[in-house]
Amino acid sequence: MAGHRADFQYEIYLNGMTGAVPRLPTDLTRLEELVERRLGPGPVGYVAGSAGSGSTAAANRAALDRRRIVPRMLRDVHQRDLSVEVLGRTLPAPLALAPVGVLSIMHPDAESAAARAAAAQGVPFVLSSASSTPMEQVAEAMGDGERWFQLYWAKDREVTKSFLDRAKASGFTALLVTLDTPLLAWRPRDLDQAYLPFLHGVGTANYFTDPAFRAGLAKPVHEDPNAAVMHFVGMFADPAKTWPDLAFLRENWDGPIVLKGILHPDDARLAADAGMDGVVVSNHGGRQVAGSIAAADALPRVAEAVGDRLTVLFDSGVRTGDDVFKALALGARSVLVGRPYAYGLGLDGQAGVEHVIRCLLAEFDLTLALTGHAAPGTVSGDDLETGTA
Numbered sequence: 001m002a003g004h005r006a007d008f009q010y011e012i013y014l015n016g017m018t019g020a021v022p023r024l025p026t027d028l029t030r031l032e033e034l035v036e037r038r039l040g041p042g043p044v045g046y047v048a049g050s051a052g053s054g055s056t057a058a059a060n061r062a063a064l065d066r067r068r069i070v071p072r073m074l075r076d077v078h079q080r081d082l083s084v085e086v087l088g089r090t091l092p093a094p095l096a097l098a099p100v101g102v103l104s105i106m107h108p109d110a111e112s113a114a115a116r117a118a119a120a121q122g123v124p125f126v127l128s129s130a131s132s133t134p135m136e137q138v139a140e141a142m143g144d145g146e147r148w149f150q151l152y153w154a155k156d157r158e159v160t161k162s163f164l165d166r167a168k169a170s171g172f173t174a175l176l177v178t179l180d181t182p183l184l185a186w187r188p189r190d191l192d193q194a195y196l197p198f199l200h201g202v203g204t205a206n207y208f209t210d211p212a213f214r215a216g217l218a219k220p221v222h223e224d225p226n227a228a229v230m231h232f233v234g235m236f237a238d239p240a241k242t243w244p245d246l247a248f249l250r251e252n253w254d255g256p257i258v259l260k261g262i263l264h265p266d267d268a269r270l271a272a273d274a275g276m277d278g279v280v281v282s283n284h285g286g287r288q289v290a291g292s293i294a295a296a297d298a299l300p301r302v303a304e305a306v307g308d309r310l311t312v313l314f315d316s317g318v319r320t321g322d323d324v325f326k327a328l329a330l331g332a333r334s335v336l337v338g339r340p341y342a343y344g345l346g347l348d349g350q351a352g353v354e355h356v357i358r359c360l361l362a363e364f365d366l367t368l369a370l371t372g373h374a375a376p377g378t379v380s381g382d383d384l385e386t387g388t389a
């Protein structure tokens with residue numbers, strides 16, 4: 001993508017000459033409230049919600065906020081290049097859209113709109129296994145955009161194999177295997193609203209269209225949709241899996257494999273030993289283990305343990321360009337962002353997701369420039385101070 005990402009800032013100012021303000025706020029932390037007004041408490045509760053009393057989601061923010069950037073001056077930052085090497089490819093910027101299931105609760109165009117936005121802005125889109133739209137259809141919407149597939153590693157080997165084959169045939173290059181959700185956690189907001197979209201069949205599109213999944217049903221999906229949903233609930237994840245099981249994925253996927261949900265440095269070492277290519281340091285946006293370590297606090301230790309062997313990615317709590325900067329300084333090669341783009345989608349479809357990406361990248365570019373960096377590669381722990389207010 002040509003030009004400085006900060007050009008978006010000038011575009012907004014220039015539009016302001018005719019009195020035109022942006023359709024959505026440029027402070028992305030304001031989107032949740034707006035989308036709640038638009039869509040009501042059910043869908044937003046599901047997306048915004050987290051595990052337990054919300055302590056992990058709060059800790060994710062606190063761990064980023066606690067770290068402060070120490071800017072450097074007079075370092076010639078007039079020309080900047082945001083590109084980074086990730087999993088053997090050059091990406092235009094250190095940002096990807098995290099896998100978020102059931103996106104049709106935000107917007108009818110769901111994953112296809114988000115994927116088109118990612119492709120238009122040149123950032124990878126990670127398609128969730130729990131997509132509302134079959135992967136083949138999303139892949140088609142993406143054109144030549146970078147496609148990564150997130151695997152919920154099903155109990156049923158045939159279903160897993162079939163997903164891998166379909167993802168490969170649909171042009172997905174990297175595989176992110178999510179390990180932190182062998183069960184859905186205790187999420188009071190969903191419990192109190194009795195709101196779980198996939199119990200209504202939302203987010204089951206990849207399964208209901210899958211021949212191996214359908215082979216396990218007594219009756220076709222349309223004849224007994226409730227039985228199909230229960231079959232999905234019973235097999236979409238598998239708490240019995242252990243590290244040696246990764247050999248099956250390694251044998252059945254040619255491209256890079258990244259383990260998502262790693263927080264302990266020893267697990268990161270096990271990932272490297274198992275022949276994996278990367279990890280996402282993540283606590284699922286605080287949605288799984290209440291009371292768990294903040295993702296940003298886990299990041300430096302994981303990066304130190306395996307940074308020379310694996311690609312280290314990061315998510316959970318990224319809301320601004322300076323958060324992206326801080327994650328890089330703590331050892332990540334690139335970040336993923338979840339809820340903000342889901343809200344952008346809910347408010348304005350594809351354009352809303354593009355808005356979120358453009359804001360994050362413009363603000364990140366400006367943060368680089370204003371702290372004395374012309375590229376992400378020079379950002380390091382030396383740029384951060386911890387514990388000052």
Ligand SMILES: Cc1cc2nc3c(=O)[nH]c(=O)nc-3n(C[C@H](O)[C@H](O)[C@H](O)COP(=O)(O)O)c2cc1C
Pocket residue numbers: 046047048098099100101102128129130150178260282283284285286287315316317318336337338339340342
């Ligand atoms: C509504 C919602 C659905 C999600 N679905 C998935 C999923 O299907 N697979 C997955 O690996 N992670 C899923 N995640 C977790 C995200 O990939 C990511 O780890 C998290 O949202 C990052 O935190 P953030 O929202 O603070 O940016 C989901 C998150 C949300 C908010």
Ligand SMILES: O=C(O)C(=O)c1ccccc1
Pocket residue numbers: 100101102130181198203284287
């Ligand atoms: O809600 C989630 O965090 C999530 O990962 C998920 C799991 C299953 C179906 C849809 C989303």
